[in-house]
Amino acid sequence: MDEPAAPVAWLQITVETERASLAEAIFESFDAEAVTVLDAGDDITVENTPHEHPGFEASRVTGLFTHGTLAAPIERALQDTLGNDATIEVNTLADEHWASAWLAQHPPLHFGHRLWIAPHEAPVDVDDDAIVVRLDPGLAFGTGTHPTTALCLEWLAEADIAGRHVLDYGCGSGILAVAAARLGAASVTAVDIDDQAVRATRENAERNGVSQCIETPALDGIGARTFDIVLANILAKPLIALAPTLTGHAAPGAPLVLSGLLTRQIEDVKNAYTGAFTFEESAIREDWVRLDARRNGHD
Numbered sequence: 001m002d003e004p005a006a007p008v009a010w011l012q013i014t015v016e017t018e019r020a021s022l023a024e025a026i027f028e029s030f031d032a033e034a035v036t037v038l039d040a041g042d043d044i045t046v047e048n049t050p051h052e053h054p055g056f057e058a059s060r061v062t063g064l065f066t067h068g069t070l071a072a073p074i075e076r077a078l079q080d081t082l083g084n085d086a087t088i089e090v091n092t093l094a095d096e097h098w099a100s101a102w103l104a105q106h107p108p109l110h111f112g113h114r115l116w117i118a119p120h121e122a123p124v125d126v127d128d129d130a131i132v133v134r135l136d137p138g139l140a141f142g143t144g145t146h147p148t149t150a151l152c153l154e155w156l157a158e159a160d161i162a163g164r165h166v167l168d169y170g171c172g173s174g175i176l177a178v179a180a181a182r183l184g185a186a187s188v189t190a191v192d193i194d195d196q197a198v199r200a201t202r203e204n205a206e207r208n209g210v211s212q213c214i215e216t217p218a219l220d221g222i223g224a225r226t227f228d229i230v231l232a233n234i235l236a237k238p239l240i241a242l243a244p245t246l247t248g249h250a251a252p253g254a255p256l257v258l259s260g261l262l263t264r265q266i267e268d269v270k271n272a273y274t275g276a277f278t279f280e281e282s283a284i285r286e287d288w289v290r291l292d293a294r295r296n297g298h299d
């Protein structure tokens with residue numbers, strides 16, 4: 001018989017700051033398993049934290065790290081970068097506490113006319129034609145609260161997805177892939193360099209009844225296939241490095257949706273794709289950007 005699994009604990013560091021994107025970058029540089037951001041004004045009811053946070057002005061950025069990660073260097077980096085403006089809180093969470101904290105922090109979110117993202121157990125009171133994507137707590141990036149994910153979900157909610165073949169490059173939790181499938185895509189190909197993200201995508205596809213529509217090949221398993229829609233919410237540097245790959249996967253006339261870059265990185269990212277794509281107006285939230293483009297070559 002298998003040994004019962006040992007209880008897992010996580011290091012959770014939360015920082016309240018007006019410079020949320022810097023805090024996120026620091027958490028990412030320490031290999032956070034997940035980073036979430038709650039903005040000022042969001043309803044906050046976090047379980048298992050020692051403080052209450054009534055009416056704070058700043059964003060609340062939370063990084064989750066695997067057990068054994070040292071808190072001190074991360075705290076030092078946050079303090080050095082954010083100075084006295086930041087309030088830092090360190091907690092150890094048992095697995096089930098992380099899940100309940102996640103649920104409490106993630107009320108159902110609404111995008112466009114009819115797309116909702118909601119935790120599996122959260123009651124959602126919506127119209128009959130609403131598409132509700134159920135996303136359970138996982139450790140892969142992509143819960144809908146991050147501005148870049150939200151910007152991509154807003155694009156998907158308004159786009160003509162029905163019958164299209166979609167590529168989600170850097171799928172994380174699978175949130176965009178599952179939303180595209182639920183919005184009627186003929187097929188979604190979801191890839192990621194992180195095995196955990198691929199696992200989370202498969203699980204979330206299954207939970208939402210769309211696993212037959214979503215394939216998760218290895219990165220080198222897409223071959224030379226082209227897609228009707230290409231989504232990539234990664235970061236500026238990989239987006240630039242991936243320009244030839246994503247260009248090769250976009251069919252003539254296909255929309256390309258890039259996110260994960262900051263406003264100061266717009267020109268560098270655009271330059272990597274210029275020639276093959278025509279860019280439309282960018283969407284910007286909290287200094288994060290979504291670039292919308294269309295593959296040249298459509299008759």
Ligand SMILES: C[S@@+](CC[C@H](N)C(=O)[O-])C[C@H]1O[C@@H](n2cnc3c(N)ncnc32)[C@H](O)[C@@H]1O
Pocket residue numbers: 140141142143144148149152169170171172173174175176191192193194197233234235238242260
């Ligand atoms: C910011 S998350 C986005 C997740 C999800 N698509 C969303 O919109 O919320 C970026 C994802 O891209 C993956 N990633 C980073 N570099 C990559 C690369 N070169 N190729 C494929 N995936 C990559 C990461 O592992 C991560 O899961």
